[in-house]
Each structure stands twice: as structure tokens, then as C-alpha cells.
Amino acid sequence: MQTQFPQTLTEAIRYFADHKVAFDFMVQLRWPDGVQCPRCGCKDVRFISTRKLWECKECKQKKQFSVRVGTIFEDSALPLDKWLAAIWMITNAKNGVSSYEIHRSIGVTQKTAWFMLQRIRLAMQTRSFEKFSGEVEIDETWIGGLARNMHKSRNKRRGRGTGGVGKAIIMGILERGGKVKAKHLPNVQRQTLQAEVRESVEPGSHVFTDQWVGYTGLRRQGYIHKIINHVRAYVRGNVHTNGMENFWSLLKRCIKGTYVSVEPFHLRRYVDEQVFRFNERKENDASRFLKVAHSVIGRRLTYAQLTGADQQPA
Ligand SMILES: [Zn+2]
Secondary structure (H helix, E strand, O other), rough: OOOOOOOOHHHHHHHHHHHHHHHHHHHHOOOOOOOOOOOOOOOEEEEEOOEEEEEEEOOOOOOEEEOOOEEEEEEEEEEEHHHHHHHHHHHHHOOOHHHHHHHHHHHHOOOHHHHHHHHHHHHHHOOOOOEOOEEEEEEEEEEEOOHHHHHHHHHHHHHHOOOOOOEEEEOOOOOOOOOEEEEEEOOOOHHHHHHHHHHOOOOOOOOEEEHHHHOOOOOOOOOEEOOOOOOOOOEEEOOOHHHHHHHHHHHHHHHHHHHHEEOHHHHHHHHHHHHHHHOOOOOOOHHHHHHHHHHOOOOOOHHHHOOOOOOOOO
């Protein structure tokens, strides 16, 4: 008897609550062509069903492995059904989901829920984008360390200095009718902004920005640059960044409403989360879930990476 793949959160929770179903799902997702040793790649493996482990017949040392090796679940003792339910929740909650909601819904501590969410966000990160072309909107915004100060970021046009203490600059690039890309930048200087444009946008594209001096000279670099005059209260034809504005309001609603306050170091993960949901907005819940579940494989996140202990905040 075949059970249908879940389409809603309630169905997903019920479906994966069967440990065998959750386990088989992960195995199938990871090794669609048959179980393979993660160390040597061979398929000569023996399943130890009592321990849910495999043993590689080729490897001399460390021959045993689980389905979690090398995934974001590797160092977690939490059962897969809780992980899969949490993935479903965060990939499909339009305004994000807080660690408190995860804590209440799936029965883990709030601290555990926080770590789960950070790991899942890593799987939501888009690693590579095709270069954007056609009509492309570019804009930046400031996001405050404290949500209650965030409304001030709307005033950024009055002076683009540093944006204030504890504020982070996010640059967004959006292909109209397509995807968005957003990145935490150290400043809004010409060099910084235009390097991002060159990396992300095909020359020859129509590029829409505001009047910020950091964007002058894009024409010389082969772009058809259209500048918005924010002083005027109307939109001049297709010269606007309304698509980007829409994305910023979604991002801010998510951070402000759900997460209350975000430290700058963690900000990029919340940005990645919103970018993912925005770019997958035309998909249904099940396919968004599957996409993230796929990415879980091969994206291990250590405690040090998570807390920033091994690197500079970026
Ligand atoms: Zn092996």
C-alpha cells in the first residue's frame, strides 16, 4: 500500500512520524542509485539493521557509516522525523518561523530549535546563480541589529554614510520575473557595489538603480543603466525598483515580526532564508521541502561555524 507524499504540514508530521518512513526517505534522497560508502564510494556495503548503519567492505578503518554522515544532521541525536518536520515548517512559512514555534510544535527545547533552524538555513542557501539578464533591479537596504530601530533604514536616502551603529547593509539584485539575490556588504562604495553587479548581471542588460553615486559608471561597463529619481513621486515607465522594494518588505517583515532581533553575524542566514522562499514562490510546499531536504546532504555545519568562532563575521 502506497501512502501519498504529504502536501501539508499536518500530513508531513504524520507521514514522517513513522521512523521507518523517515529513514527510508533519507536513504532514498541521499542514494537514489543504491547505498554508497561516503569514504571510498564503493557500493559493497552491508546493512546492520539493528543499528541503522552500514558497513563498508572495502574500507579498512571507519568502515561504518550512517545516512547522516556528511549532512547537517551528522552531529545531531534528534530523530529524523523532528528534523523533517522542522524543514517543512521553515521552508513554507511565508514570514519565517521562530525557534519558539519549532520548540512548541515538535517538542524540542528552544535552544535546540534555534540550532536546528540555523542548520536548515544553511541548506536553504543558494550556492550558485546564473547571471541575471534582461531587466534587472538593484538596490540596498540597511537592517538594524535591533528590530525596533529598523524603521530608520527607510531613511537611508537621506544620507548613505554608515547607516548607523549595528546596522548591516544588504544589497539586492533582482531579475524581473525571475530570481533575487541578496548579500551582506561591508559598505556601499562604488568598487564594492559594481563588483557585485559585474559578478551577477550580464553586460547588455537593463539595470535600474537609484541615484546613488556608487552606481555611476555602469554604462561604461556595458550596462543600459536607468536611474530612478526618488524625489519625484511617480514611476517613470519601467524605471523603478518596486520588485526589490517588495523583497525588502518581505525580508523586514520576517525579521521584525518573527525573529525580533538578529545579530549581524547571523543576518546573512535570515537573508538566505528569505531569498530561498522568494525564489521558490511559484513552487508548492512539498517541492520546496524536497529542495531543502536535498540540500541537507553535503552541507555540514559545525558549532564553530554556527557561532562564528572560526571566522570573521560576514
Ligand atoms: Zn568504503
